[in-house]
Amino acid sequence: MADDLDSLFRQYHAELQRLAFRRVGDHDVAADVVQDAFLRYAGMACGERPVQAIENPRFFLWRIVVNLVADFGRGKVRRGIHDSIDAMADTLADGRPTPEQVAESRQRLARLRQALEELPPQCRAALLLNRLEGLTHAEVGRRLGISSSMVSKHIMRAVRHCARRLGWT
Numbered sequence: 001m002a003d004d005l006d007s008l009f010r011q012y013h014a015e016l017q018r019l020a021f022r023r024v025g026d027h028d029v030a031a032d033v034v035q036d037a038f039l040r041y042a043g044m045a046c047g048e049r050p051v052q053a054i055e056n057p058r059f060f061l062w063r064i065v066v067n068l069v070a071d072f073g074r075g076k077v078r079r080g081i082h083d084s085i086d087a088m089a090d091t092l093a094d095g096r097p098t099p100e101q102v103a104e105s106r107q108r109l110a111r112l113r114q115a116l117e118e119l120p121p122q123c124r125a126a127l128l129l130n131r132l133e134g135l136t137h138a139e140v141g142r143r144l145g146i147s148s149s150m151v152s153k154h155i156m157r158a159v160r161h162c163a164r165r166l167g168w169t
Contacts, residue, residue: 005042008057009156013038013149015058016065023069028136033072035152037064039159108166115165119158122146126154127162 016037020030041061044054054060097105116124122144129140130151137148137155144151 005038005156006153008041008061009038009153012058012061013152016061019062020065020069023066024072027138029072031137031148031152033065033068035155036068037061038156040064040068042156042160111166112162115162116158118165119161123154123158126151127158130155 013034016034017030020033021027024030024033038061041057041064116127119127125144126140126146129135129143130137135143137151140151141148146154
């Protein structure tokens with residue numbers, strides 16, 4: 001599965017990146033959309049319809065990208081309209097977790113830390129710089145001295161590893 005995904009990534013990444021960019025007009029958002037598309041594709045292996053049964057992976061990836069772009073557009077509109085309602089609801093709700101929720105969160109955090117420690121240093125750094133510090137793939141690549149494509153590969157590898165270790169797949 002991983003070899004197939006890597007092969008598909010190398011084969012279609014640039015094409016999907018162009019498709020996403022044409023629709024969203026932002027290279028960073030397009031990179032995130034394509035990365036999410038490959039993660040969703042990889043997740044199909046655990047679902048009812050295994051990835052091996054997909055007859056046309058290119059079309060399937062295109063469809064995922066188009067759907068994610070549509071979701072992005074709807075989310076952008078929703079955030080603009082409902083941001084103040086969401087902020088007010090967050091202010092009014094008692095957001096304090098129960099003791100059970102605190103204990104469960106600590107256990108999940110410990111498992112995540114362990115999973116992150118198991119990753120190769122550059123793979124872990126790419127994920128943390130992108131997801132925690134909010135750097136784009138290009139910025140992460142410049143900081144680590146690698147290409148944006150390699151950043152995407154590192155992030156995908158890290159996310160797959162952490163998902164497996166946390167039992168999400």
